[in-house]
Amino acid sequence: MIPAIGMVVGILVGLLFHPTVPVWMQPYLPIAVIAALDAVFGAVRAVLDGIFNDKVFVISFLSNVVVAAFIVFLGDQLGVGSQLSTGVVVVLGIRIFSNVASIRRHLFHA
Amino acid sequence: MSGGATGWRRLVRMGAPRATKANALATVLALLLGFAIVTQVRQTRSEGLDALRQTELVGLLDDVSQRSDRLDKDAAQLRRTRDELVSGGASDREARKAARERLSSLEVLAGTVPAKGPGITITIGDPRHEITDSVLLDALQELRDAGAEAVQIGPVRVVASTYFGTAQDGTVQVDGVGVRPPYRILAIGDPHTMAAAMAIPGGLAENVRQLGGHPTITQSQTIHIDALHSPPAHRYAQPVPTATPTQ
Structure with a gap:
């Protein structure tokens, strides 16, 4: 509950302060957001599976973000940045979909 | 149904506030995530060309120059067509003028006009x-x-x-x-x-x-x-078509 409230607060803060993304961060932020969403959905699924662990969540969240940003960075260095970004988004999207499907089965049996 | 109920119950139990360090950390992370989402959405809405990568910019430039080439070609063709139409219109006007002069001299000759x-x-x-x-x-x-x-x-x-x-x-x-x-x-x-x-x-x-x-x-x-002559309709004589007089 508290993390959910934290997210709402974060959204409000973002709406209030009109932050601009620093240039060096611009290629990585969208991918990092997708990776973090993947971690969040994975956490909800773990809660429903009964195997949730706070520490695991924090570590998976951070590692997801870092790895996603690193992959994009690597892609940019190799000249395949946009393709690799697309690949990462596809993979994370598939994971989010499967996690959501699992959550749905737990909550609605459907 | 019992499985669904356990699911919800688990969610509620985990949602209950717990003052652990990890929970606080998770909250911070969630806060950061919300902040990042909003920031990124705003950025995406407001961003123009400056947020694009070099390869994307090159692709865009290529696209634009190709389209401009195509439009240039179209414009040249349309200009050619317009020139043809204009010159055609000019020679048409000449022909009409000559025909009108011929008509009025013939009308005077035939006595159908004052x-x-x-x-x-x-x-x-x-x-x-x-x-x-x-x-x-x-x-x-x-x-x-x-x-x-x-x-x-x-x-x-x-x-x-x-x-x-x-x-x-x-x-x-x-x-x-x-x-x-x-x-x-x-x-x-x-x-x-x-x-x-x-x-x-x-x-x-x-x-x-x-x-x-x-x-x-x-x-x-x-x-x-101002006396006028009304020409009778010809019953027998038919004009023989001749080649169109060139102007």
Whole structure:
């Protein structure tokens, strides 16, 4: 509950302060957001599976973000940045979909 | 249903506030995530070309220059078409103008429109009733020789098919219309030439005087010929199509 409230607060803060993304961060932020969403959905699924662990969540969240940003960075260095970004988004999207499907089965049996 | 209930119960239990360090950390992370989402969404909405990668920019530039090439080609073709249409319109206008000039000269010749211009008026008094249709015919021939372009005798417009005759009571007839003295002839052409042609020895004036008539010839700068001839519809003669006259 508290993390959910934290997210709402974060959204409000973002709406209030009109932050601009620093240039060096611009290629990585969208991918990092997708990776973090993947971690969040994975956490909800773990809660429903009964195997949730706070520490695991924090570590998976951070590692997801870092790895996603690193992959994009690597892609940019190799000249395949946009393709690799697309690949990462596809993979994370598939994971989010499967996690959501699992959550749905737990909550609605459907 | 029991499984679904456990699911919800688990969620609620995990949602309950717990003052652990990891929970606080998770909250911070969630806060950061919300902040990042909003920031990124705003950025995406506001960003123009400056947020694009180099390869994307190159692709975009390529795209734009290709499209501009295509549009240039289109524009050149359209300009060519327009030039053709404009020049075609000009030659059409020329042709129309020439045709209109031809039409008006033919209308004057056929006597279907009124005409005006410099010319002479001939009045022939005939107290002894000696003037015959052949005298008027001679007068017409001499006028034509002198370059008369439009002629009216009495109320009758003289055209190519005009004929002269005499009725049983001796009245001169032009195109079947009785004309009584004094005969009045209007002719458009060079006034000086026509007047001279009427006055030469053996010409109209002398002829008329010998027959006891009184010819009066007046030159003027504006003669109005307003008698009209209505051409009959041709029943037999059909025009033979010829090649279109080139301009």
